[in-house]
Amino acid sequence: xETESVGKRFYADKLKQAAHLLLFKRGKxxxxxxxxxxxxxxxxxxxxxxxxxxxxxxxxxEVRKIIExxxxxxxxxxxTGRGETxxxxxxxLKGSLTLREARMCGWRIDNLSALSVAISYLISKQGKAPRxxxxxxxxxxxxxxxxxxxxxxxxxxxxxxxxxTGLLSLGWRTxxxxxxxSLMTLVLEARxx
Amino acid sequence: MENKHKPERVHLSAGRRELLDIVxxxxxxxxxxxxxxxxxxxxxxxxxxxxxxxxxDLDDYCLDAQTLNELSKVIKLQNTQLRFQSSSLYADxxxxxxxxxRLSVKRLAEIFVKCWHPTVELEQLTLTAVEEALEYWRxxxxxxxxxxxxxxxxxxxxxxxxxxxxxxxxxxxxxGFMKMLDKVWSEMKKEYSKSGEVDYWEFTLRDSYSETxxxxxxxxxxxxxxxxxxxxxxxxxMLLEPYEAQRVEDRQLVSFPISIGMERWKEWKQKA
Numbered sequence: 001x002e003t004e005s006v007g008k009r010f011y012a013d014k015l016k017q018a019a020h021l022l023l024f025k026r027g028k029x030x031x032x033x034x035x036x037x038x039x040x041x042x043x044x045x046x047x048x049x050x051x052x053x054x055x056x057x058x059x060x061x062e063v064r065k066i067i068e069x070x071x072x073x074x075x076x077x078x079x080t081g082r083g084e085t086x087x088x089x090x091x092x093l094k095g096s097l098t099l100r101e102a103r104m105c106g107w108r109i110d111n112l113s114a115l116s117v118a119i120s121y122l123i124s125k126q127g128k129a130p131r132x133x134x135x136x137x138x139x140x141x142x143x144x145x146x147x148x149x150x151x152x153x154x155x156x157x158x159x160x161x162x163x164x165t166g167l168l169s170l171g172w173r174t175x176x177x178x179x180x181x182s183l184m185t186l187v188l189e190a191r192x193x
Numbered sequence: 194m195e196n197k198h199k200p201e202r203v204h205l206s207a208g209r210r211e212l213l214d215i216v217x218x219x220x221x222x223x224x225x226x227x228x229x230x231x232x233x234x235x236x237x238x239x240x241x242x243x244x245x246x247x248x249x250d251l252d253d254y255c256l257d258a259q260t261l262n263e264l265s266k267v268i269k270l271q272n273t274q275l276r277f278q279s280s281s282l283y284a285d286x287x288x289x290x291x292x293x294x295r296l297s298v299k300r301l302a303e304i305f306v307k308c309w310h311p312t313v314e315l316e317q318l319t320l321t322a323v324e325e326a327l328e329y330w331r332x333x334x335x336x337x338x339x340x341x342x343x344x345x346x347x348x349x350x351x352x353x354x355x356x357x358x359x360x361x362x363x364x365x366x367x368x369g370f371m372k373m374l375d376k377v378w379s380e381m382k383k384e385y386s387k388s389g390e391v392d393y394w395e396f397t398l399r400d401s402y403s404e405t406x407x408x409x410x411x412x413x414x415x416x417x418x419x420x421x422x423x424x425x426x427x428x429x430x431m432l433l434e435p436y437e438a439q440r441v442e443d444r445q446l447v448s449f450p451i452s453i454g455m456e457r458w459k460e461w462k463q464k465a
Contacts, residue, residue, distance in 0.1 A: 023313060023314070023315050024315050024317055025314045025315060025316055025317060025319070026317075026319055027319065027321065028321075030312050030313075030314035031312070031314075061313060064312075090312050090313075091312065091313045092310045092311060092312045092313060093310045093311050093312075093313065094310065095310070096306055096307055096308070096309060096310060097306050097309070097311070098306065099299075099302055099303055099306055102302075102306050102309075105311075109298060109299060109302045110298060110302075110447070112301075112302040112305045112306060112309075113298040113299070113301035113302040113305065115305060116301045116302065116304055116305035117293050117301060119305075120284070120289060120293075121286065121289060121290070121293075123282050123284070124283075124284045124285065124286040124289050125225060125286055126273060126274060126277050128225050129225055130224065130225060130226070137290060137293065140293070140294060141293065141294075141298060142447070143425070143447060143449065145449070145450070146447060146448075165224060167224060167225065173312070176312060177309055177310055177311050177312055178305075178308055178309055178310075179308040179309075179310070180282060180308075181282060182307065182308035183304070183305070183308045184282050184284055186304045186307060186308060187284070187289065187292065187301075187304055188284055188289075188292070190292070190296055190300060190301075190304055192295045192296055192297065192300065
């Protein structure tokens with residue numbers, strides 16, 4: 001009986017520790033890397049993550065695992081042959097927000113709209129496109145000056161990446177937060193209101 | 194012997210040019226400027242085969258190897274494209290562009306939030322952030338130093354200002370601000386009903402530079418408060434369209450900076 005309670009407390013402590021590690025931002029990126037979790041929570045950290053996922057599920061939250069850029073393919077899918085050696089665990093929203101809620105979180109409708117255009121266009125171009133093409137596309141709806149600012153904002157927040165040749169690609173945040181298949185389906189099915 | 198070599202030299206330089214062209218095209222494909230299938234890889238390989246027996250210099254062999262390497266990258270991209278086209282993520286970029294043009298900003302945002310599951314992150318002070326802040330304060334020059342760089346000089350003590358002097362400087366006006374806005378709005382509506390369009394510059398530019406600035410300032414308020422809107426034409430013209438009554442726009446306002454430089458005003462005045 002005593003052993004069971006000790007075991008439960010030990011497990012609850014690990015869950016708390018895992019929640020702290022995932023929820024509090026400690027570096028530039030949120031969440032924690034797999035090796036970090038292994039070091040702090042022990043070998044069975046994946047089991048702790050699963051348990052945390054169950055606990056957070058009631059709050060419409062979930063634990064997500066994303067493959068770090070160095071080992072993932074251009075569209076964010078793991079590249080074959082190299083294995084999932086570097087993964088990051090994050091806590092994200094399981095469901096989705098309403099437009100009103102998104103606005104209350106500080107997002108402008110224009111920004112969300114521009115982000116959806118930029119991401120879908122990059123997907124249609126297999127994950128990479130010149131920055132000037134994306135800006136030209138955004139400029140049609142948001143103006144040239146605003147298009148440039150928006151792309152900068154998306155790069156800064158991790159939704160897009162830019163390489164030294166001016167090619168834009170999908171950033172870590174897009175891969176972690178956006179359901180790309182649904183986005184493409186919804187964009188293609190959408191009718192002007 | 195001489196006669197045999199001459200045409201070969203010309204032949205080789207043409208070959209180098211062709212190989213460099215292939216490398217250039219391959220790089221354009223890698224930078225997503227062209228569709229990878231626009232490059233005829235078979236023809237490129239034939240060109241490589243055609244010139245390979247004639248290469249003698251190390252540089253030429255290197256160019257040959259480089260071309261082959263670039264071609265292999267294009268083939269890889271072709272393979273990726275085929276795999277991508279067979280996936281559910283495939284959509285024609287041109288079709289998408291047309292779609293974006295037709296869909297409203299709000300509709301696009303609605304679509305996005307449906308498939309967006311944002312990350313939960315609690316911002317807090319991190320060791321890196323503290324280090325960055327410390328570094329900033331360490332490198333920040335004292336206020337006196339910074340002001341010296343700006344060459345502001347000594348500032349005078351605050352003094353009382355007579356009403357007449359304030360009016361002369363344009364700091365205050367006998368007319369109320371709302372009254373001034375109303376005046377410009379009525380003027381804009383009158384102009385619009387007369388000619389059907391109000392050109393921004395024609396409406397703003399006036400004989401004195403200060404009056405021009407005053408009008409630009411008032412117009413910006415009319416636009417922000419929903420008394421009028423601005424239309425940007427493809428030819429760069431900016432048109433003003435006054436509303437009959439104030440409208441509260443549902444969508445987000447967009448800031449649009451317009452520079453009203455002295456040069457532009459002078460240019461306009463000379464023409465006028």
